[in-house]
């Protein structure tokens with residue numbers, strides 16, 4: 001059987017690469033390699049050798065120009081040394097080959113600003129949405145209830161009943177789209193797989209603090225039409241064990257944290273399809 005291989009990109013200000021790699025291994029990946037972005041640009045590491053690309057959280061380029069904006073340009077226009085191709089060509093090939101990309105927080109901001117999400121009609125290089133300053137203008141560090149759309153094509157959220165409880169920590173998490181048609185398409189195709197909600201996962205909410213940033217339609221995470229590319233502001237890699245839960249000393253909780261399902265689903269998909 002193929003070895004399931006995950007790649008986690010670091011450098012220029014990411015800060016969740018260790019947790020992401022750990023979550024990949026716990027979720028069932030045989031290998032989780034942390035690579036500096038310069039290793040991709042120099043051609044030392046190639047996306048072609050991996051199945052699952054993790055774009056993690058952090059403060060890429062110090063959030064200058066807006067979170068992940070500088071890295072989005074870097075990834076779109078940087079060449080791979082000696083290979084006669086752009087890094088973005090490797091990324092496009094990665095998607096065309098049926099592989100998986102998960103962007104968390106700063107990684108979600110990066111995917112959206114590159115145009116890789118929502119990628120309506122399969123156009124992965126056209127930006128139609130953004131993530132900007134939280135509605136109340138403050139950095140938010142709190143736990144959120146996320147209602148899951150069972151009709152979403154996202155492979156990462158398969159099997160989630162109701163929703164998941166995960167932490168957010170961001171200053172620029174407010175999801176916005178360029179026009180009403182984009183939002184209509186996102187909702188119509190069930191790409192908005194996770195929404196901030198009340199604690200019983202009854203309904204999406206625009207109320208603070210349940211919705212920490214004022215995202216349009218309470219959107220916390222979206223996927224592309226294939227369900228293989230997904231981004232979300234909350235951090236699934238930060239809740240893979242019960243001791244990471246804020247009330248673990250006072251509540252009876254299962255051993256496994258609720259965020260691990262994202263990585264288990266990814267590993268399962270890779271093992272079944274490669």
Ligand SMILES: NC(=O)CC[C@H](N)C(=O)O
Pocket residue numbers: 056057058059060063067104105106107169170171172173
């Ligand atoms: N945790 C993160 O990845 C934060 C992303 C970004 N720096 C923000 O504050 O919005």
